[in-house]
Amino acid sequence: MNSTILKSVLKPGRYSGGEYGQIVKDKKGIDCRFAFCFPDTYEIGMSNMGMRVLYGALNAEPDIWCERVFAPWTDMQEKMREHHLPLTTLESHDPVKDFDFLGFTLQYELCYTTVLSVLQLSGMPLRAADRGEDCPIVIGGGHCAFNPEPVAEFFDLFSIGEGEEALPELCRLYIDMKKAGDYTKEKFLHAAAKLEGFYVPSLYSVDYNADGTIASFTPKYDDIPVKIRKRIVKDLNKAYYPTKTYMPYIETVQDKMTLEVYRGCIRGCRFCQAGMVCRPVREKTVDKLYDDAKCMYEHSGYDEMTLSSLSISDYSHIDELTDKFAAWATENHISLSLPSLRLDSFTRELMDKVSTVRTGSLTFAPEAGTQRLRDAINKNVCEQDLLRAVNVAYDVGKTSVKLYFMNGLPTETDEDIEGIALLAKRVIEAFYENPNHNKQRRPSVTVSVSCFVPKPFTPFQWEKQNTFDELMRKQDFLKSKITDRKIVYNYHDATVSFLEAVFARGDRRLSGALALAAEKGMQFDAWSECFDFEKWMEVFKEAGIDPHFYATRGFGLDEILPWDMIDIGVTKEFLLREREKAYAGIPSTNCREKCNGCGANKLGGERTCCP
Amino acid sequence: MLPVRDKVPHVAVRIRFEKTGALQYISHLDLHRTFSRLLVRKGIPVWYSEGFTPHPRLVFATPLSVGAESLCEYMDVFVIGSAETVDKDVLRWKLTETDIDGLKVTDVYFPETKFSTITDSDYTIRIRTAGADAALAERCEAALRATPLVVCKRTKSGEKDVDIAPQIKAVAVTFDGECLVLRARLCADSMNFLNPEYLVKILKEKCAILSGDPTAEEYSILRTAVLCGEKDFR
Numbered sequence: 001m002n003s004t005i006l007k008s009v010l011k012p013g014r015y016s017g018g019e020y021g022q023i024v025k026d027k028k029g030i031d032c033r034f035a036f037c038f039p040d041t042y043e044i045g046m047s048n049m050g051m052r053v054l055y056g057a058l059n060a061e062p063d064i065w066c067e068r069v070f071a072p073w074t075d076m077q078e079k080m081r082e083h084h085l086p087l088t089t090l091e092s093h094d095p096v097k098d099f100d101f102l103g104f105t106l107q108y109e110l111c112y113t114t115v116l117s118v119l120q121l122s123g124m125p126l127r128a129a130d131r132g133e134d135c136p137i138v139i140g141g142g143h144c145a146f147n148p149e150p151v152a153e154f155f156d157l158f159s160i161g162e163g164e165e166a167l168p169e170l171c172r173l174y175i176d177m178k179k180a181g182d183y184t185k186e187k188f189l190h191a192a193a194k195l196e197g198f199y200v201p202s203l204y205s206v207d208y209n210a211d212g213t214i215a216s217f218t219p220k221y222d223d224i225p226v227k228i229r230k231r232i233v234k235d236l237n238k239a240y241y242p243t244k245t246y247m248p249y250i251e252t253v254q255d256k257m258t259l260e261v262y263r264g265c266i267r268g269c270r271f272c273q274a275g276m277v278c279r280p281v282r283e284k285t286v287d288k289l290y291d292d293a294k295c296m297y298e299h300s301g302y303d304e305m306t307l308s309s310l311s312i313s314d315y316s317h318i319d320e321l322t323d324k325f326a327a328w329a330t331e332n333h334i335s336l337s338l339p340s341l342r343l344d345s346f347t348r349e350l351m352d353k354v355s356t357v358r359t360g361s362l363t364f365a366p367e368a369g370t371q372r373l374r375d376a377i378n379k380n381v382c383e384q385d386l387l388r389a390v391n392v393a394y395d396v397g398k399t400s401v402k403l404y405f406m407n408g409l410p411t412e413t414d415e416d417i418e419g420i421a422l423l424a425k426r427v428i429e430a431f432y433e434n435p436n437h438n439k440q441r442r443p444s445v446t447v448s449v450s451c452f453v454p455k456p457f458t459p460f461q462w463e464k465q466n467t468f469d470e471l472m473r474k475q476d477f478l479k480s481k482i483t484d485r486k487i488v489y490n491y492h493d494a495t496v497s498f499l500e501a502v503f504a505r506g507d508r509r510l511s512g513a514l515a516l517a518a519e520k521g522m523q524f525d526a527w528s529e530c531f532d533f534e535k536w537m538e539v540f541k542e543a544g545i546d547p548h549f550y551a552t553r554g555f556g557l558d559e560i561l562p563w564d565m566i567d568i569g570v571t572k573e574f575l576l577r578e579r580e581k582a583y584a585g586i587p588s589t590n591c592r593e594k595c596n597g598c599g600a601n602k603l604g605g606e607r608t609c610c611p
Numbered sequence: 612m613l614p615v616r617d618k619v620p621h622v623a624v625r626i627r628f629e630k631t632g633a634l635q636y637i638s639h640l641d642l643h644r645t646f647s648r649l650l651v652r653k654g655i656p657v658w659y660s661e662g663f664t665p666h667p668r669l670v671f672a673t674p675l676s677v678g679a680e681s682l683c684e685y686m687d688v689f690v691i692g693s694a695e696t697v698d699k700d701v702l703r704w705k706l707t708e709t710d711i712d713g714l715k716v717t718d719v720y721f722p723e724t725k726f727s728t729i730t731d732s733d734y735t736i737r738i739r740t741a742g743a744d745a746a747l748a749e750r751c752e753a754a755l756r757a758t759p760l761v762v763c764k765r766t767k768s769g770e771k772d773v774d775i776a777p778q779i780k781a782v783a784v785t786f787d788g789e790c791l792v793l794r795a796r797l798c799a800d801s802m803n804f805l806n807p808e809y810l811v812k813i814l815k816e817k818c819a820i821l822s823g824d825p826t827a828e829e830y831s832i833l834r835t836a837v838l839c840g841e842k843d844f845r
Contacts, residue, residue, distance in 0.1 A: 004829040250637055
């Protein structure tokens with residue numbers, strides 16, 4: 001990398017590479033070069049666990065070399081354009097365009113324009129149909145790939161579900177076809193479409209009804225599946241896990257050890273996509289986790305570890321795990337954190353074992369303000385749980401609590417919104433009622449309210465999102481109900497949530513709008529300094545797309561949904577049953593108490609609690 | 612609050628190291644983190660401060676700006692034990708292979724001096740620029756020897772014109788057939804520290820170097836010595 005340019009941009013450590021733990025291979029022995037891109041800045045991408053897993057899993061193959069790519073910040077992009085420098089990877093600094101594969105992990109909808117920006121900076125046409133044999137095969141994966149349709153035109157294929165076994169298999173197919181002299185991109189994609197967990201959008205055609213809904217979705221060949229079933233790792237104890245991984249030198253968002261404890265979730269909150277698409281629940285053993293933790297520590301020297309999962313207290317052996325880890329962590333000056341703690345499991349014993357206590361405030365997510373709405377969304381916590389949890393915190397001298405809520409949930413009324421203010425008030429009152437409360441400082445409660453975004457593969461996938469006018473009215477209404485100055489109220493930008501909803505539930509026709517946005521230089525939509533809602537509305541207008549069709553329209557229960565060709569294991573029948581229960585205000589049991597028949601068990605695997 | 616007496620005996624160990632290559636782009640704070648983790652990985656019995664948030668205490672000698680390399684950086688770290696029980700040769704051996712590209716430990720010893728005794732630093736700045744020749748080297752040297760030598764410095768309280776001539780102890784510019792080679796001795800005590808980037812900045816302004824295609828022109832800054840008066844710091 002040219003040093004004059006590096007010295008002229010912000011944070012050159014984003015581009016210089018050479019980090020401890022990066023993998024550099026001799027190109028001579030390599031048959032497949034994979035550029036793996038997190039379509040956001042270095043600091044965000046280097047914090048991502050999924051990328052670490054896939055980087056390590058691909059590099060575990062001796063003839064495959066996977067390298068990292070991130071979106072350069074706008075100052076670097078200017079320099080690259082000015083001097084005609086192509087986007088390169090961090091390890092070899094070779095141009096991305098010369099690779100065999102370019103993979104994108106799609107973690108949130110607002111990164112789509114940045115994906116296109118990366119393609120532009122690499123010197124590649126945006127649309128898959130316009131890219132020849134000289135371009136790498138562009139593949140997408142990650143949570144957004146469960147509805148890949150809005151970006152379908154830009155990708156050659158998608159990896160659906162967990163990729164640590166699927167991606168090396170795909171590269172193997174590529175290498176074999178190349179070695180047999182039987183390779184063309186077309187032949188390869190057709191063969192890949194027959195592998196489990198791969199979706200090649202160009203091999204399926206979509207027709208639309210006059211009202212804009214989907215009329216049919218048809219494979220172009222008889223030998224490729226009509227429904228693409230997601231991949232899962234059968235046994236997490238045997239699967240690859242990156243205990244030896246790259247470490248950034250410059251400050252990133254999450255720069256610590258992350259240990260994944262289990263996948264899936266027993267809860268089934270009705271708004272939560274991760275809770276559905278990550279099923280079935282598969283756990284690692286305490287011994288495996290402990291061995292991995294020690295290995296990670298010895299390899300890295302980090303002094304912080306996160307035990308990660310969708311809801312850590314639901315791990316079957318949580319007590320054994322935290323006992324063992326707390327002793328080890330104290331001995332080695334490691335601070336442990338459990339970021340996904342449910343408030344009904346927050347106890348004094350657990351708090352003593354982990355160091356989340358060291359940080360000033362504690363965070364809980366009741367999600368809704370009244371019991372009625374919490375039942376409707378299947379959150380399964382009650383006010384007593386919250387008060388008990390905050391009292392644990394007050395007992396040890398804590399004074400500040402953060403509460404997360406959502407606005408715009410299905411069936412929400414103004415009473416539910418007012419309930420948020422009342423609940424926050426109760427939390428303040430509980431402080432003064434607690435005889436052990438901190439006498440030096442006054443309490444504070446931060447109420448953070450996001451906007452509900454209906455997501456594919458949730459019981460609320462058919463729901464309409466509130467219009468942003470309605471969301472803004474609700475935000476103002478809540479503001480008027482919060483009068484106590486000890487309560488700090490934050491809320492999300494409703495226009496951002498609107499755009500998320502458009503791309504979360506969009507179909508292939510949105511590719512046109514995205515391409516247009518990219519031409520106008522739009523990118524980094526997840527960054528408030530780059531997000532421009534007015535400009536987005538102009539783009540939709542110019543592209544002839546009504547964004548409300550995707551966000552604020554209730555989808556018909558019998559409608560063909562853009563993501564219907566994906567099979568996540570959980571059935572549509574189950575989602576419909578859960579939706580009905582939501583409207584009836586009936587919560588469901590968690591998977592450990594009683595199976596609700598979601599269907600994910602048909603995917604197999606070493607499951608923890610499903611039949 | 613009264614100072615709390617630390618319970619665990621510990622002793623300062625000085626590490627001399629090189630910081631080159633990609634590592635030149637990481638800041639002082641980044642290096643602090645990187646070094647702490649390296650010491651843990653290498654099994655060095657680092658002493659942790661005994662306050663509310665225990666952490667290793669690392670102290671670096673002089674600042675090195677992002678984008679500058681160095682052959683002579685110094686850092687003190689506290690290790691559990693005493694000068695009698697800690698074997699510096701074992702530490703040196705453990706740190707020989709640092710496993711970090713661009714970071715090379717060149718010495719480990721018990722310090723006998725304070726960082727505050729540092730007065731100057733020597734630098735070699737190599738400049739690959741269009742039109743480089745002996746005549747340009749001469750013009751550059753003359754430009755840097757001018758008095759006063761006023762540059763615009765960015766400080767916490769805004770931009771300020773400062774005469775840096777007193778902070779330049781010695782300077783010479785030669786042409787090695789390919790690049791301009793600037794050698795300078797600059798003030799490095801904490802009150803008068805001069806960032807070598809200012810010399811490049813002056814030459815850009817006054818001698819129009821590095822004004823062409825940045826993909827063909829470049830410069831590198833290398834700190835070659837840290838001094839205490841006329842002698843090498845130790």
